[in-house]
Amino acid sequence: MNSEKGNYFEWVYQVVREIPAGRVTSYGAIAHYLGLKSGARMVGYAMNAAHSSPDVPAHRVVNRQGLLTGKHHFANSTRMEELLLDEGVRVENDQVLDFPTRFWDPEKELES
DNA sequence: ACCGTGACGAGAT
DNA sequence: CATCTCGCCACGG
Numbered sequence: 068m069n070s071e072k073g074n075y076f077e078w079v080y081q082v083v084r085e086i087p088a089g090r091v092t093s094y095g096a097i098a099h100y101l102g103l104k105s106g107a108r109m110v111g112y113a114m115n116a117a118h119s120s121p122d123v124p125a126h127r128v129v130n131r132q133g134l135l136t137g138k139h140h141f142a143n144s145t146r147m148e149e150l151l152l153d154e155g156v157r158v159e160n161d162q163v164l165d166f167p168t169r170f171w172d173p174e175k176e177l178e179s
Numbered sequence: 180a181c182c183g184t185g186a187c188g189a190g191a192t
Numbered sequence: 193c194a195t196c197t198c199g200c201c202a203c204g205g
Contacts, residue, residue: 095187095189104200106187106201107187108202131188135186
């Protein structure tokens with residue numbers, strides 16, 4: 068039933084899908100929101116699997132520094148930066164500018 | 180069944 | 193303030 072091991076990947080996708088354009092969040096924030104307290108890494112893993120889910124804007128998920136750590140996992144290393152820039156998120160040197168303001172905390176903004 | 184690796188994070192040095 | 197180490201857990205070889 069609920070005991071499916073990979074089911075938690077869906078939880079991550081669900082949250083990521085709720086990220087509004089022009090905003091970004093961190094792996095740890097999602098992990099913490101889902102209760103995967105130390106699962107920040109697992110969230111990154113889920114993102115890797117999200118490769119098969121077109122509805123998962125993984126480009127809106129960055130590390131806690133606001134750094135595009137996962138840009139290398141996209142079709143091209145610049146794809147993530149382009150997608151963010153297209154949504155109004157300014158990126159420089161693989162880092163999101165004004166990150167604290169762009170930060171979208173699921174636990175705070177989505178608290179449902 | 181064992182080991183290494185990894186889109187992270189926080190604490191310690 | 194920069195760097196290192198550990199923890200966490202899933203998955204491939």
